[in-house]
Amino acid sequence: MKKIASPLPPFWRSLLSLAAAAALSACATAPGPQATGPVTAADVAKAPPVKPSMAPDVAVTPAAPAMASVAQTPVANPVDPLRPDESVDLNAGNAHVDLWSRVRSGFTVPDLDNDYVRRAEQWYSQRPDYVQRMTERGGRYLYHIVEEVQRRGLPTELALLPFIESAFNPQALSTAKASGMWQFMPATGRDFELRQNMFRDDRRDVLASTRAALDYLTRLYGMFGDWHLALAAYNWGEGNVQRAVARNAKAGLPTDFENLRMPEETRYYVPKLQAVKNIVIKPDAFALALPDLKNHPYFLGVPIERDIDVALAAKLAGLSLEEFKQLNPQMNQPVILAAGTPQVLLPYDNASTFVSNLSRYRGQLASWTAWVVPRTMRPADVAKELDVPESTLRDVNRIPLRMLVKAGSTLIVPRTEQVARDVAEHIADNASIALAPDVPPLQRVVIKAARRGETVAAVARRTHTTVAQLSAWNKVSAGSRFGPGAPVVMYLQAKAAQVAMNSEPEPEPVAKVAAKGRVKAEPAEQRSVARAATPQKRAVASRSEPAKRVAAARPAAPTPAPRGAAGRSAGNVKVAEARESTSRR
Secondary structure (H helix, E strand, O other): OOOOOOOOOHHHHHHHHHHHHHHHHHHOOOOOOOOOOOEOHHHHHHOOOOOOOOOOEOOOOOOOHHHHHOOOOOOOOOEEOOEOOOOOEOOOHHHHOEHHHHHHHOOOOOOOOOHHHHHHHHHHHOOHHHHHHHHHHHOOOHHHHHHHHHHOOOOHHHHHHHHHHOOOOOOOEOOOOOEOOOOEOHHHHHHOOOOEOOOEEOOOOHHHHHHHHHHHHHHHHHHHOOHHHHHHHHHHOHHHHHHHHHHHHHOOOOOOHHHOOOOHHHHHHHHHHHHHHHHHHOHHHHOOOOOOOEOOOOEEEEEOOOOEEHHHHHHHOOOOHHHHHHHOOOEOOOEEOOOOOOEEEEEHHHHHHHHHHHHHEOOOOOOEEEEEOOOOEOHHHHHHHHOOOHHHHHHHHOOOOOEEEOOOOEEEEEOOOOOOOOOOHHHHHHOOOOEEEOOOOOEEEEEEOOOOOEEHHHHHHHHOOOHHHHHHHHOOOOOOEEOOOOEEEEEEOHHHHHHHHOOOOOOOOOOOHHHOOOOOOOHHHHHHHHOOOOHHHHHHHHHOHHHHHHHHHOOOOOOOOOOHHHHHHHHHHHHHHHHHHHHHO
16 A cells, blocks of 8 residues: 655644653753653543644654653554554545445355345334444454455355354354454364464454464365355354265265254355345345445554553553453453563554653553462462462452462462562463362271172262262272172271271162061962852862861960951951851851
8 A cells, every 4th residue: 555645643743742841851951840751641541632633644753752751651643453564544545435335245155045035124124223232343353354265265155154153253252252343162163273372362352363363274175165054164163074075975965054964043044144245235135234444454453562461451541341352352350461462452543642642651561570480389278379369359350269379380469569570471362370279188998898898979979079089089880889898998088987897798689577586378278268269179188177176176375366458368267267167057
């Protein structure tokens, strides 16, 4: 882009005035009133931020050597992140072109036309407020995405993909842990060099995630040679799409998107993009309106030379914290590390404001720093060693109660005069925190199984442990049995260990009372109770009658009176015997 000469922006004129005033003061023979003094944090908090007026050319002119002595903090010029060597010219002819026209002119993906597309069109057309919010939010990022898409020679339909992935919300997080505008899963993000650590998550970084998404889509198109299949693979995974294609090919079926068997979500995914494309082509047909978007950057990149608090960076830029995070959502901590964050993104005017205010700022830039835990410690011990409130340490590092911080973890701690240097690059890039339960040390306990052997479940019951624990400790299956007197190993806390060592094997199961000391009736007698005796059986009974009378003459031990069904059965037998005796007489 051709650079157009323009007047020096106002904030640089102010800096030149400061430099000139400082030089005149140094040459004076007697002290006098100082026109300008160091700007403190209190000054910045009280005064409204400097708002530079719009200049024909907003490129920041490099600082003159004499200006270097004015600022204690290194300040770099704002640049267009995609074209850092070119100035941004808002008066250029193409800067006033409607960005939507540029998007429409790059559509090359073949159209879909089916019921799923109609359904998606209807869904969006019935929600004009949602479409308005989504497109206005997307206006912050769309210019840079379109620039990157066209620089790679890709179809501009891809620039619309964040509309259906996240509604252009860079802080979106799905239930499956996909994050950012382009909804990268953690593993896929790492595959495409999106760093994820305790200080930042590049899946939410506007520029880094766009670069990774277009890299991924380009690779998918190279695999399938079809944009519909590439988009389906972006949603469903390339392995699933490859298997679906192979399945259709083996069956002699078409292998295009509309003929593959796939989940309903993926079946609806590509038609949703087609519906958004149709709305962008002709919004009036759906009773929708698109916001005006100019063909120039919404934001500039400002290099970060020193660690700085997120809240202070937002204040120096004249932005609310929420507005700052809309363009810099990758920050996980309250401090921005210069070693791990090459730049912050700021709206065009606010980028100039930030540079101006930062050059005048004389306070501490970062109130937080990183500290690597030398050994496994309790948060209370860390707080005591660093002389910081334990509640502050827990809150900023999100440490729950009753947890230890393991050795090698990185903690965010208040910055002091003793620790004033910026965080090193290897910490900024690889910092992590690992926690462990703060519990007493475990004891190794060995008991013996009963002499007859015991099941794992029985030992677990008497030692108040679980089957899963015992199985793991002793490397046996959950349903197995310990041999007679076999050693059983456990790892328990002191109190639980004492309980386990004092436990006794379960007693032998007591036999049922009904099975002990009861004389069972003969089968013949049981049947005689159930039904009347046949003539043949009565004959047998009459032949044995003398023996019965002899047995009856012997003294018998008293027996308890029969009860219930058994008693009634015995009574019936006696009645039958009495009837037979009467008949014989």
